[in-house]
Amino acid sequence: LVDAQDLGRGTPPMNTERACQITRGGGENTPAPVTVGKKNTLNNFCIGIRSDRPGCTSCHAGFVLEIAGFVNSSKLAAQFYFQEMTVLKVMFTAIVVAMVLIFLSSALGMLDYNLIWVNPTYLWPGIVGGLIMGIGFIIGGFCPGTSLVAMSTFKVDGLFYVLGAVFGIFLFGETVDLFDIFWNSSYMGRSTIPKVVGLPTGPGCPARCSHGALHVLGFGAIGTDIQEERCPEPTQAGICVCRDALGGCPEGPDSRPASDDGSLGTDCG
Amino acid sequence: MLSAGALKVLILGQPATMDRWARIAVERQAQLDEREVYIHPGELLDTMHDHRLNLVMLDVREEADYNLFHLADADRIPIEEIPARIPALHMEPANTVFVVMSNDEIAATECWKILVAESIPNVYILEDGSNGWISTLGSDENRLRALDGGEVGDLRYAFAAALGSAFPAADPNPHDYDIEYTPKIKLELKHAPISGGCG
Numbered sequence: 001l002v003d004a005q006d007l008g009r010g011t012p013p014m015n016t017e018r019a020c021q022i023t024r025g026g027g028e029n030t031p032a033p034v035t036v037g038k039k040n041t042l043n044n045f046c047i048g049i050r051s052d053r054p055g056c057t058s059c060h061a062g063f064v065l066e067i068a069g070f071v072n073s074s075k076l077a078a079q080f081y082f083q084e085m086t087v088l089k090v091m092f093t094a095i096v097v098a099m100v101l102i103f104l105s106s107a108l109g110m111l112d113y114n115l116i117w118v119n120p121t122y123l124w125p126g127i128v129g130g131l132i133m134g135i136g137f138i139i140g141g142f143c144p145g146t147s148l149v150a151m152s153t154f155k156v157d158g159l160f161y162v163l164g165a166v167f168g169i170f171l172f173g174e175t176v177d178l179f180d181i182f183w184n185s186s187y188m189g190r191s192t193i194p195k196v197v198g199l200p201t202g203p204g205c206p207a208r209c210s211h212g213a214l215h216v217l218g219f220g221a222i223g224t225d226i227q228e229e230r231c232p233e234p235t236q237a238g239i240c241v242c243r244d245a246l247g248g249c250p251e252g253p254d255s256r257p258a259s260d261d262g263s264l265g266t267d268c269g
Numbered sequence: 270m271l272s273a274g275a276l277k278v279l280i281l282g283q284p285a286t287m288d289r290w291a292r293i294a295v296e297r298q299a300q301l302d303e304r305e306v307y308i309h310p311g312e313l314l315d316t317m318h319d320h321r322l323n324l325v326m327l328d329v330r331e332e333a334d335y336n337l338f339h340l341a342d343a344d345r346i347p348i349e350e351i352p353a354r355i356p357a358l359h360m361e362p363a364n365t366v367f368v369v370m371s372n373d374e375i376a377a378t379e380c381w382k383i384l385v386a387e388s389i390p391n392v393y394i395l396e397d398g399s400n401g402w403i404s405t406l407g408s409d410e411n412r413l414r415a416l417d418g419g420e421v422g423d424l425r426y427a428f429a430a431a432l433g434s435a436f437p438a439a440d441p442n443p444h445d446y447d448i449e450y451t452p453k454i455k456l457e458l459k460h461a462p463i464s465g466g467c468g
Contacts, residue, residue: 100274107281109292114388120360190356201283 062149071150073141073157080138103201123186140164286352290386297385301378307396310405311448313368317342318443322456323365325358327351329380330371330399334424336431338399338413341440343370348380355387363458370395370402372424390457400425406446407438 068090069075078084105111137143140161142150147165150158176183194201284292300306308316316324317340326343328335335345346354358367367389371377377394384392395402403426407413412429413436419425434440 097271100271100278103278103283104274104281107278107283109284112388113283114355114359189360195356201278 061145062152065146065149066153070146071153071155071158073150073155073161076143076146077138077141080134118190118192121186121188121191122184123188125183125185136164136168286383286386289388290382293386297382301381305453306381306393307374308368308393308453309396309448309450310402311446311450312452312454313340313395313402314406314441314443314446314448316366316368316454317440321364323362325361325365325367327367327369327380328371328399329369329376330424334372334399336433337424337428338403338426338432338436339434339439340370340399340402341434343434348376348383351380351383352387355384355389358384358389364456365391366454366456367392368395369393371398372400372422373398375422391454393454403438405448406441407436410436410438412436 065071068086070087070090075084076087079087102111102113102116106113133143140147140157142158142161144165147158147161151162152158193199290297313326316322324342326340328339328343328345329348329351330339330345332345339345361367367384369377369380369384369392371380374394374397377398381392381394397404403410403413404415412432413426416425416427428436
Protein backbone atom coordinates (compact mmCIF):
# COMPACT_ATOMS: atom_id res chain seq x y z
CA LEU A 1 0.00 0.00 0.00
CA VAL A 2 2.65 2.44 0.81
CA ASP A 3 6.24 2.98 0.07
CA ALA A 4 7.59 3.73 3.48
CA GLN A 5 11.05 4.61 2.31
CA ASP A 6 9.80 7.19 -0.12
CA LEU A 7 6.81 8.41 1.71
CA GLY A 8 8.11 8.50 5.22
CA ARG A 9 11.44 10.11 4.77
CA GLY A 10 11.63 13.45 6.39
CA THR A 11 8.05 13.47 7.62
CA PRO A 12 7.14 13.71 11.27
CA PRO A 13 5.96 10.55 13.06
CA MET A 14 2.33 9.77 12.69
CA ASN A 15 0.12 7.29 14.39
CA THR A 16 -0.25 3.94 12.79
CA GLU A 17 -3.67 4.40 11.34
CA ARG A 18 -2.92 7.72 9.79
CA ALA A 19 0.27 6.34 8.41
CA CYS A 20 -1.52 3.65 6.51
CA GLN A 21 -2.36 5.84 3.62
CA ILE A 22 -2.98 4.59 0.18
CA THR A 23 -0.87 5.28 -2.78
CA ARG A 24 -2.54 5.01 -6.09
CA GLY A 25 -1.18 4.84 -9.53
CA GLY A 26 2.37 5.04 -8.40
CA GLY A 27 5.24 2.74 -9.05
CA GLU A 28 8.57 2.59 -7.39
CA ASN A 29 9.48 5.93 -8.84
CA THR A 30 6.17 7.58 -8.32
CA PRO A 31 5.05 7.06 -4.79
CA ALA A 32 2.12 9.43 -5.17
CA PRO A 33 1.00 9.57 -1.59
CA VAL A 34 -2.59 10.22 -1.35
CA THR A 35 -5.94 10.73 -0.50
CA VAL A 36 -7.91 8.27 1.48
CA GLY A 37 -8.05 9.10 5.13
CA LYS A 38 -10.55 10.18 7.70
CA LYS A 39 -10.44 13.78 6.69
CA ASN A 40 -11.10 12.89 3.09
CA THR A 41 -13.99 10.56 3.56
CA LEU A 42 -16.86 12.97 4.11
CA ASN A 43 -18.18 12.56 0.64
CA ASN A 44 -21.81 11.94 0.09
CA PHE A 45 -22.10 9.21 -2.45
CA CYS A 46 -23.56 5.79 -2.87
CA ILE A 47 -26.72 6.57 -0.97
CA GLY A 48 -29.23 6.98 -3.73
CA ILE A 49 -28.83 10.63 -4.49
CA ARG A 50 -31.06 12.06 -7.16
CA SER A 51 -30.60 14.92 -9.47
CA ASP A 52 -32.16 16.63 -12.42
CA ARG A 53 -28.88 15.91 -14.15
CA PRO A 54 -28.41 12.17 -13.72
CA GLY A 55 -25.31 12.17 -15.88
CA CYS A 56 -23.61 14.63 -13.57
CA THR A 57 -24.65 12.70 -10.50
CA SER A 58 -23.39 9.43 -11.93
CA CYS A 59 -20.13 11.02 -12.94
CA HIS A 60 -19.61 12.65 -9.56
CA ALA A 61 -20.46 9.48 -7.68
CA GLY A 62 -18.21 7.39 -9.89
CA PHE A 63 -15.38 9.86 -9.60
CA VAL A 64 -15.59 9.93 -5.83
CA LEU A 65 -15.76 6.15 -5.65
CA GLU A 66 -12.67 5.99 -7.76
CA ILE A 67 -10.63 8.51 -5.82
CA ALA A 68 -11.72 6.88 -2.58
CA GLY A 69 -10.07 3.69 -3.77
CA PHE A 70 -13.32 1.76 -3.89
CA VAL A 71 -12.39 0.21 -7.20
CA ASN A 72 -10.10 -2.12 -5.32
CA SER A 73 -11.92 -5.39 -4.80
CA SER A 74 -9.50 -6.55 -2.12
CA LYS A 75 -10.17 -3.43 -0.13
CA LEU A 76 -13.91 -3.82 -0.43
CA ALA A 77 -13.99 -7.52 0.35
CA ALA A 78 -11.72 -7.00 3.33
CA GLN A 79 -14.56 -5.12 4.99
CA PHE A 80 -16.32 -8.39 5.53
CA TYR A 81 -13.35 -9.76 7.43
CA PHE A 82 -13.18 -6.63 9.59
CA GLN A 83 -9.67 -6.05 8.38
CA GLU A 84 -10.30 -2.90 6.42
CA MET A 85 -12.86 -0.52 7.83
CA THR A 86 -12.71 2.23 5.25
CA VAL A 87 -15.87 1.16 3.48
CA LEU A 88 -17.95 1.04 6.63
CA LYS A 89 -16.56 4.28 7.94
CA VAL A 90 -17.06 6.09 4.69
CA MET A 91 -20.56 4.76 4.23
CA PHE A 92 -21.66 5.33 7.79
CA THR A 93 -20.22 8.80 7.78
CA ALA A 94 -21.94 9.58 4.52
CA ILE A 95 -25.25 8.28 5.82
CA VAL A 96 -25.08 10.23 9.04
CA VAL A 97 -23.99 13.43 7.32
CA ALA A 98 -26.73 13.08 4.73
CA MET A 99 -29.29 12.39 7.44
CA VAL A 100 -28.37 15.46 9.44
CA LEU A 101 -28.31 17.69 6.38
CA ILE A 102 -31.61 16.37 5.09
CA PHE A 103 -33.48 16.83 8.34
CA LEU A 104 -31.81 20.14 9.08
CA SER A 105 -32.75 21.42 5.63
CA SER A 106 -36.26 20.13 6.17
CA ALA A 107 -36.49 21.83 9.57
CA LEU A 108 -35.35 25.10 8.02
CA GLY A 109 -37.88 24.83 5.23
CA MET A 110 -35.26 24.46 2.53
CA LEU A 111 -36.16 20.91 1.61
CA ASP A 112 -39.43 19.06 1.38
CA TYR A 113 -38.77 15.73 3.02
CA ASN A 114 -41.99 14.28 1.65
CA LEU A 115 -40.68 14.70 -1.87
CA ILE A 116 -37.57 12.65 -1.24
CA TRP A 117 -38.00 9.27 -2.76
CA VAL A 118 -37.74 6.47 -0.24
CA ASN A 119 -37.61 3.00 -1.66
CA PRO A 120 -40.65 1.07 -0.47
CA THR A 121 -39.81 -1.71 1.94
CA TYR A 122 -40.53 -5.33 1.14
CA LEU A 123 -39.09 -6.80 4.30
CA TRP A 124 -38.37 -10.45 3.62
CA PRO A 125 -37.52 -10.10 -0.05
CA GLY A 126 -35.25 -7.27 1.01
CA ILE A 127 -33.51 -9.45 3.56
CA VAL A 128 -33.04 -12.28 1.11
CA GLY A 129 -31.88 -9.89 -1.59
CA GLY A 130 -29.48 -8.29 0.85
CA LEU A 131 -28.00 -11.65 1.72
CA ILE A 132 -27.58 -12.53 -1.94
CA MET A 133 -25.96 -9.22 -2.65
CA GLY A 134 -23.73 -9.56 0.42
CA ILE A 135 -22.54 -12.96 -0.69
CA GLY A 136 -21.92 -11.61 -4.17
CA PHE A 137 -20.08 -8.71 -2.62
CA ILE A 138 -17.75 -11.02 -0.70
CA ILE A 139 -17.18 -13.35 -3.63
CA GLY A 140 -16.77 -10.67 -6.25
CA GLY A 141 -15.26 -7.92 -4.17
CA PHE A 142 -17.56 -5.24 -5.54
CA CYS A 143 -21.00 -3.85 -5.17
CA PRO A 144 -22.76 -2.92 -8.42
CA GLY A 145 -21.68 0.72 -8.46
CA THR A 146 -18.07 0.09 -7.63
CA SER A 147 -17.90 -2.69 -10.21
CA LEU A 148 -18.94 -0.26 -12.92
CA VAL A 149 -16.34 2.21 -11.74
CA ALA A 150 -13.73 -0.54 -11.69
CA MET A 151 -14.69 -1.63 -15.17
CA SER A 152 -14.46 1.91 -16.45
CA THR A 153 -10.92 2.05 -15.11
CA PHE A 154 -10.11 -1.09 -17.10
CA LYS A 155 -9.93 -3.47 -14.17
CA VAL A 156 -10.50 -7.00 -15.39
CA ASP A 157 -12.17 -8.15 -12.19
CA GLY A 158 -14.59 -5.23 -12.48
CA LEU A 159 -15.42 -6.24 -16.04
CA PHE A 160 -16.15 -9.83 -15.05
CA TYR A 161 -18.20 -8.69 -12.08
CA VAL A 162 -20.34 -6.50 -14.33
CA LEU A 163 -20.81 -9.34 -16.79
CA GLY A 164 -21.85 -11.57 -13.90
CA ALA A 165 -24.25 -8.93 -12.64
CA VAL A 166 -25.81 -8.55 -16.08
CA PHE A 167 -26.20 -12.30 -16.32
CA GLY A 168 -27.78 -12.31 -12.86
CA ILE A 169 -30.20 -9.59 -13.89
CA PHE A 170 -31.14 -11.60 -16.96
CA LEU A 171 -31.61 -14.72 -14.85
CA PHE A 172 -33.73 -12.84 -12.36
CA GLY A 173 -35.89 -11.35 -15.09
CA GLU A 174 -36.50 -14.75 -16.59
CA THR A 175 -37.40 -16.44 -13.32
CA VAL A 176 -39.12 -13.78 -11.23
CA ASP A 177 -42.53 -15.06 -12.23
CA LEU A 178 -41.77 -18.28 -10.38
CA PHE A 179 -41.54 -16.47 -7.05
CA ASP A 180 -43.45 -13.26 -7.60
CA ILE A 181 -45.69 -13.84 -4.58
CA PHE A 182 -42.66 -13.83 -2.34
CA TRP A 183 -41.12 -11.02 -4.38
CA ASN A 184 -44.07 -8.75 -3.55
CA SER A 185 -44.62 -9.95 0.01
CA SER A 186 -44.24 -8.13 3.33
CA TYR A 187 -44.81 -4.74 1.81
CA MET A 188 -44.29 -1.97 4.33
CA GLY A 189 -44.53 1.06 2.08
CA ARG A 190 -42.42 4.11 2.77
CA SER A 191 -40.79 2.81 5.90
CA THR A 192 -38.28 4.93 7.76
CA ILE A 193 -36.53 4.51 11.09
CA PRO A 194 -38.56 7.23 12.85
CA LYS A 195 -41.74 5.56 11.63
CA VAL A 196 -40.65 2.07 12.64
CA VAL A 197 -39.42 2.94 16.12
CA GLY A 198 -42.12 5.52 16.71
CA LEU A 199 -39.71 8.34 17.49
CA PRO A 200 -40.18 11.84 16.19
CA THR A 201 -37.44 12.91 13.84
CA GLY A 202 -36.15 15.65 16.13
CA PRO A 203 -34.86 13.52 19.01
CA GLY A 204 -34.19 10.60 16.72
CA CYS A 205 -31.68 12.42 14.57
CA PRO A 206 -29.07 13.14 17.25
CA ALA A 207 -29.66 9.69 18.70
CA ARG A 208 -28.89 8.03 15.42
CA CYS A 209 -26.05 10.46 14.84
CA SER A 210 -24.50 9.42 18.15
CA HIS A 211 -25.19 5.81 17.33
CA GLY A 212 -23.47 6.24 13.99
CA ALA A 213 -20.54 8.03 15.59
CA LEU A 214 -20.14 5.20 18.07
CA HIS A 215 -20.14 2.72 15.25
CA VAL A 216 -17.56 4.65 13.32
CA LEU A 217 -15.38 5.13 16.38
CA GLY A 218 -15.85 1.53 17.42
CA PHE A 219 -15.03 0.09 14.05
CA GLY A 220 -12.24 2.60 13.74
CA ALA A 221 -10.77 1.21 16.93
CA ILE A 222 -11.09 -2.31 15.62
CA GLY A 223 -9.46 -1.25 12.42
CA THR A 224 -6.66 0.43 14.32
CA ASP A 225 -6.06 -2.67 16.38
CA ILE A 226 -5.83 -4.74 13.27
CA GLN A 227 -3.54 -2.27 11.62
CA GLU A 228 -1.35 -2.23 14.68
CA GLU A 229 -1.29 -5.97 14.68
CA ARG A 230 -0.23 -6.00 11.09
CA CYS A 231 2.24 -3.17 11.58
CA PRO A 232 3.67 -3.75 15.00
CA GLU A 233 6.69 -1.58 14.54
CA PRO A 234 6.29 1.46 12.43
CA THR A 235 9.36 2.58 10.61
CA GLN A 236 11.57 5.30 11.85
CA ALA A 237 9.44 7.92 10.28
CA GLY A 238 6.38 6.48 11.93
CA ILE A 239 5.07 4.99 8.76
CA CYS A 240 4.43 1.33 8.52
CA VAL A 241 4.03 -0.80 5.52
CA CYS A 242 0.60 -2.26 5.36
CA ARG A 243 -0.61 -5.19 3.48
CA ASP A 244 -4.10 -5.29 2.28
CA ALA A 245 -6.62 -7.41 4.09
CA LEU A 246 -6.00 -10.52 2.09
CA GLY A 247 -2.31 -10.37 2.64
CA GLY A 248 -1.29 -9.09 -0.73
CA CYS A 249 -0.86 -5.82 -2.47
CA PRO A 250 -4.12 -4.40 -3.63
CA GLU A 251 -3.07 -2.37 -6.57
CA GLY A 252 -2.63 -4.87 -9.32
CA PRO A 253 -1.24 -8.19 -10.37
CA ASP A 254 2.27 -6.89 -10.69
CA SER A 255 2.49 -5.64 -7.15
CA ARG A 256 4.35 -7.44 -4.48
CA PRO A 257 3.40 -8.11 -0.88
CA ALA A 258 4.96 -6.14 1.88
CA SER A 259 7.23 -7.86 4.30
CA ASP A 260 5.70 -9.29 7.42
CA ASP A 261 7.60 -7.19 9.88
CA GLY A 262 6.52 -4.00 8.29
CA SER A 263 9.96 -2.57 8.39
CA LEU A 264 10.80 -2.95 4.79
CA GLY A 265 9.41 -0.50 2.38
CA THR A 266 8.09 -2.80 -0.25
CA ASP A 267 6.29 -0.94 -2.95
CA CYS A 268 2.85 -2.17 -3.64
CA GLY A 269 2.00 0.62 -5.96
CA MET B 270 -20.23 20.36 13.30
CA LEU B 271 -22.28 17.24 12.73
CA SER B 272 -23.32 17.15 16.36
CA ALA B 273 -24.25 20.81 16.19
CA GLY B 274 -26.39 20.09 13.18
CA ALA B 275 -28.06 17.16 14.92
CA LEU B 276 -28.66 19.32 17.98
CA LYS B 277 -30.25 21.96 15.82
CA VAL B 278 -32.54 19.33 14.33
CA LEU B 279 -33.47 18.32 17.87
CA ILE B 280 -34.30 21.88 18.80
CA LEU B 281 -36.13 22.80 15.62
CA GLY B 282 -37.90 19.50 15.06
CA GLN B 283 -39.66 18.86 11.81
CA PRO B 284 -42.41 21.09 10.44
CA ALA B 285 -45.94 20.02 11.29
CA THR B 286 -48.65 19.96 8.66
CA MET B 287 -49.89 23.41 9.60
CA ASP B 288 -46.34 24.79 9.46
CA ARG B 289 -46.00 23.34 5.99
CA TRP B 290 -49.33 24.83 4.98
CA ALA B 291 -48.27 28.24 6.29
CA ARG B 292 -45.27 28.17 3.95
CA ILE B 293 -47.41 27.63 0.87
CA ALA B 294 -50.62 29.28 2.01
CA VAL B 295 -50.34 32.39 -0.14
CA GLU B 296 -49.94 30.51 -3.38
CA ARG B 297 -52.33 27.69 -2.61
CA GLN B 298 -55.06 29.78 -1.04
CA ALA B 299 -55.18 31.69 -4.30
CA GLN B 300 -55.94 28.40 -6.07
CA LEU B 301 -58.82 27.86 -3.70
CA ASP B 302 -60.08 31.39 -4.10
CA GLU B 303 -59.95 31.06 -7.88
CA ARG B 304 -61.61 27.65 -7.59
CA GLU B 305 -58.89 26.13 -9.72
CA VAL B 306 -59.00 22.85 -7.81
CA TYR B 307 -62.76 22.34 -7.59
CA ILE B 308 -63.72 19.92 -10.31
CA HIS B 309 -67.17 19.51 -11.76
CA PRO B 310 -68.92 16.15 -11.21
CA GLY B 311 -68.81 15.66 -14.98
CA GLU B 312 -65.03 15.90 -14.96
CA LEU B 313 -64.84 13.43 -12.10
CA LEU B 314 -67.12 11.06 -13.98
CA ASP B 315 -64.87 11.24 -17.02
CA THR B 316 -61.82 10.77 -14.84
CA MET B 317 -63.36 7.68 -13.26
CA HIS B 318 -63.46 6.16 -16.73
CA ASP B 319 -60.11 7.42 -17.95
CA HIS B 320 -57.92 4.37 -17.74
CA ARG B 321 -54.76 6.38 -18.28
CA LEU B 322 -55.21 7.75 -14.81
CA ASN B 323 -55.13 6.14 -11.41
CA LEU B 324 -57.97 7.80 -9.54
CA VAL B 325 -58.01 7.81 -5.74
CA MET B 326 -61.20 9.20 -4.24
CA LEU B 327 -61.14 10.09 -0.57
CA ASP B 328 -64.47 10.57 1.14
CA VAL B 329 -64.05 12.43 4.42
CA ARG B 330 -67.68 12.32 5.53
CA GLU B 331 -69.13 10.67 8.59
CA GLU B 332 -69.62 6.93 8.38
CA ALA B 333 -73.41 7.24 8.50
CA ASP B 334 -73.48 9.49 5.44
CA TYR B 335 -70.97 7.27 3.67
CA ASN B 336 -73.14 4.23 4.30
CA LEU B 337 -76.16 6.01 2.91
CA PHE B 338 -74.48 6.87 -0.34
CA HIS B 339 -70.97 7.07 -1.72
CA LEU B 340 -69.29 7.00 -5.07
CA ALA B 341 -68.08 3.65 -6.30
CA ASP B 342 -64.49 3.02 -5.22
CA ALA B 343 -64.39 6.03 -2.93
CA ASP B 344 -62.49 5.33 0.27
CA ARG B 345 -63.87 6.74 3.46
CA ILE B 346 -61.24 8.21 5.69
CA PRO B 347 -61.89 10.49 8.65
CA ILE B 348 -60.05 13.75 8.27
CA GLU B 349 -58.09 13.17 11.47
CA GLU B 350 -56.66 9.98 9.99
CA ILE B 351 -55.37 11.67 6.87
CA PRO B 352 -51.85 12.39 8.24
CA ALA B 353 -51.30 8.71 8.96
CA ARG B 354 -52.30 7.89 5.40
CA ILE B 355 -49.87 10.35 3.81
CA PRO B 356 -46.94 7.92 3.33
CA ALA B 357 -49.21 5.46 1.56
CA LEU B 358 -50.58 8.19 -0.68
CA HIS B 359 -47.05 9.16 -1.61
CA MET B 360 -46.50 5.63 -2.85
CA GLU B 361 -49.28 5.88 -5.41
CA PRO B 362 -48.07 5.83 -9.00
CA ALA B 363 -47.14 8.98 -10.84
CA ASN B 364 -50.37 9.11 -12.86
CA THR B 365 -52.54 9.30 -9.77
CA VAL B 366 -55.23 11.95 -9.35
CA PHE B 367 -56.63 12.42 -5.86
CA VAL B 368 -60.16 13.73 -5.43
CA VAL B 369 -61.45 14.55 -1.99
CA MET B 370 -65.12 14.92 -1.25
CA SER B 371 -67.49 15.67 1.55
CA ASN B 372 -71.19 16.53 1.64
CA ASP B 373 -70.38 20.02 0.47
CA GLU B 374 -66.94 21.52 0.13
CA ILE B 375 -65.92 22.57 3.62
CA ALA B 376 -64.46 19.37 5.04
CA ALA B 377 -63.03 18.41 1.68
CA THR B 378 -61.23 21.75 1.46
CA GLU B 379 -59.67 21.19 4.87
CA CYS B 380 -58.55 17.76 3.73
CA TRP B 381 -57.17 19.28 0.52
CA LYS B 382 -55.07 21.70 2.58
CA ILE B 383 -53.57 18.83 4.56
CA LEU B 384 -52.78 16.82 1.47
CA VAL B 385 -51.28 19.75 -0.39
CA ALA B 386 -49.24 20.78 2.65
CA GLU B 387 -47.86 17.26 2.74
CA SER B 388 -46.85 17.58 -0.91
CA ILE B 389 -49.33 15.11 -2.34
CA PRO B 390 -49.56 16.01 -6.03
CA ASN B 391 -52.68 16.31 -8.19
CA VAL B 392 -55.26 16.82 -5.46
CA TYR B 393 -58.70 18.13 -6.40
CA ILE B 394 -61.98 18.73 -4.63
CA LEU B 395 -65.35 17.56 -5.88
CA GLU B 396 -67.40 20.66 -6.52
CA ASP B 397 -70.25 20.86 -4.02
CA GLY B 398 -69.36 17.39 -2.79
CA SER B 399 -71.80 14.52 -2.71
CA ASN B 400 -74.71 16.91 -2.85
CA GLY B 401 -73.41 18.33 -6.11
CA TRP B 402 -72.77 14.87 -7.50
CA ILE B 403 -76.29 13.69 -6.75
CA SER B 404 -77.91 16.83 -8.10
CA THR B 405 -75.94 16.45 -11.32
CA LEU B 406 -75.97 12.71 -11.86
CA GLY B 407 -78.58 11.25 -9.54
CA SER B 408 -81.58 13.46 -9.96
CA ASP B 409 -83.58 10.72 -11.65
CA GLU B 410 -82.93 8.28 -8.80
CA ASN B 411 -86.29 7.37 -7.30
CA ARG B 412 -84.96 6.01 -4.04
CA LEU B 413 -83.90 9.38 -2.77
CA ARG B 414 -85.46 12.75 -2.35
CA ALA B 415 -84.07 16.20 -1.82
CA LEU B 416 -84.39 17.73 1.62
CA ASP B 417 -85.15 21.32 2.27
CA GLY B 418 -82.99 23.28 4.65
CA GLY B 419 -80.44 21.45 6.71
CA GLU B 420 -77.17 22.73 8.09
CA VAL B 421 -73.93 23.44 6.33
CA GLY B 422 -72.07 20.20 5.78
CA ASP B 423 -75.17 18.03 5.85
CA LEU B 424 -76.24 15.64 3.16
CA ARG B 425 -79.19 17.32 1.45
CA TYR B 426 -80.88 14.10 0.39
CA ALA B 427 -82.89 11.43 2.14
CA PHE B 428 -82.43 7.85 1.03
CA ALA B 429 -84.88 4.99 1.12
CA ALA B 430 -82.10 2.67 2.22
CA ALA B 431 -78.42 2.86 3.05
CA LEU B 432 -77.14 1.25 -0.12
CA GLY B 433 -73.74 2.90 -0.23
CA SER B 434 -72.39 2.54 -3.74
CA ALA B 435 -75.22 0.29 -4.89
CA PHE B 436 -77.19 3.26 -6.16
CA PRO B 437 -76.85 3.67 -9.92
CA ALA B 438 -75.82 7.26 -9.27
CA ALA B 439 -72.75 5.99 -7.47
CA ASP B 440 -71.28 4.67 -10.68
CA PRO B 441 -73.14 6.18 -13.61
CA ASN B 442 -72.46 5.39 -17.20
CA PRO B 443 -70.66 8.40 -18.71
CA HIS B 444 -72.23 7.73 -22.08
CA ASP B 445 -75.66 8.42 -20.62
CA TYR B 446 -74.78 12.02 -19.90
CA ASP B 447 -73.79 14.97 -21.96
CA ILE B 448 -72.29 17.32 -19.46
CA GLU B 449 -70.35 20.44 -20.25
CA TYR B 450 -67.67 21.50 -17.83
CA THR B 451 -64.39 23.35 -17.76
CA PRO B 452 -61.58 20.79 -17.36
CA LYS B 453 -59.34 21.63 -14.46
CA ILE B 454 -57.28 18.52 -13.84
CA LYS B 455 -53.71 19.03 -14.92
CA LEU B 456 -51.54 16.05 -14.20
CA GLU B 457 -48.36 17.04 -12.47
CA LEU B 458 -46.03 14.14 -13.02
CA LYS B 459 -43.61 13.34 -10.29
CA HIS B 460 -40.29 11.87 -11.26
CA ALA B 461 -39.54 8.30 -10.48
CA PRO B 462 -36.11 7.60 -9.01
CA ILE B 463 -33.41 7.42 -11.57
CA SER B 464 -30.71 6.08 -9.35
CA GLY B 465 -30.39 4.63 -5.95
CA GLY B 466 -29.14 1.87 -3.79
CA CYS B 467 -25.53 1.23 -3.00
CA GLY B 468 -23.19 2.56 -5.56
